[in-house]
Amino acid sequence: MIVGDGGQGIASLTGGETHVGRNLTVGGPFGTGTLTVDGGRLFVAGNLTVGGVAGEGTMTFGPRNSIADVEGTFSVTASGSLHRQFAANPLPAIQAVSANLAGELSVGFAGDFVPTIGQSVALLEVSGNAPHASTFVGKPQGTVFIADWGAAHLPVRIDYQANLDAGAVANDVTLTVLRQGDVNFDGTVTxxxxxxxxxxxxxxxxxxxxxxxxxxxxxxxxxxxxxxxxxxxxxxxxxxxxxxxxxxxxxxxxxxxxxxxxxxxxxxxxxxxxx
Structure with a gap:
């Protein structure tokens, strides 16, 4: 199944469960695809790929807790982008067996999200035992970037976990909330x-x-x-x-x-x- 195959495709899922019995690609070979998931669960029996060979793909998770359950590989290609907006009591956005990350990542926090300094939220959970070394473009291990938080800004650090134990579910990609002003990362502002x-x-x-x-x-x-x-x-x-x-x-x-x-x-x- 392809969202945006040869043209511009837009799909939106809000609430309930949606099952895709095979691979799902957002952004076809020569098209532009956009998929928004805001509430509910998306189940993909195969691979979920954001970004086509020559087409662009964008996948957005809205502020309502949503999960994409992928039985295969979740990929964000160089022509793909992933946007995640967290709200109160956030759940991991994506659960997959393996992951390949090469595209863009943007993050936002809804106004009802009350951050605790040092709090970590899961972006991606990987259950397979294959080493995971890929990273979002411009955001290697430990990168600190500024996320929107309502009308304000919130610094977050991205961390990738590699070499997962066989059969274990781990927070493979996490975002940790930092304190505004703590530019030397010692936990205080001095x-x-x-x-x-x-x-x-x-x-x-x-x-x-x-x-x-x-x-x-x-x-x-x-x-x-x-x-x-x-x-x-x-x-x-x-x-x-x-x-x-x-x-x-x-x-x-x-x-x-x-x-x-x-x-x-x-x-x-x-x-x-x-x-």
Whole structure:
């Protein structure tokens, strides 16, 4: 069965159980396919492949808990993409015997998802005993990326588990929620994280350099997020946190640097000074 064979195909499954008695491909050889699963269970007796030979495929799991139970191999090819939106009490999206991952992955969290720092959620469970070494494009083992969380952002780390025991079911691909502002991954937000952000001020980089909103640059919005996390630190982690006055001074200085940078940009004149 092919969704998008030679043209554009769109399929949506909401609630109940859907059985496919053979292989299922999202995105045919020369077509574009989109499959959305939002609630219920999709059972595939063969392989489930997202992305065709020359066609593009997209598979989306909505915020309502859904499971794709694949008796064969689950694959996301180089022309495929997988999107998963987690909600409260999330279940693993996909259960398969084996997996091949080479396409895109995007993740979002619904507004009712209340994250616990260090919480792991399962994206893919693999029950076979074959080594699993493939990863989503741009997201190798341990990559931290920014996921949408309602109107906010949430840093998550992706982990892949290889060499599964025969017959065991394991969380082969998991996402772990990190604390906003903890750029050095030590579990707390302290002066060390602030120093990293300041050292990379106005530079390009990722979460480990201080980019907390996922726009690829370190700037005022990132500083505001880090300042908020510092102010809400627990008593056990509050000792190394700068005093509020110091934070205010740093925030003001960063704003001044930003404005000065604008006036130095070619084509922008300094404001007139009245005497």
């Amino acid at each position: 002066r060390a994280d602030l120093a990293t952000l300041v050292a990379n001020w106005h530079a390009t980089g990722g979460f480990a350099q201080g980019d907390l909103d996922g726009d690829g640059q370190i700037g005022l919005l990132d500083l505001m997020t880090l300042r908020r996390e510092l102010s809400t630190a627990s008593p056990t982690t509050a000792a190394p946190v700068p005093e509020p006055a110091s934070l205010a001074t740093l925030f003001t200085a960063a704003l001044a640097i930003t404005l000065l940078g604008r006036y130095r940009t070619p084509g922008l004149a300094r404001p007139a000074i009245r005497r």
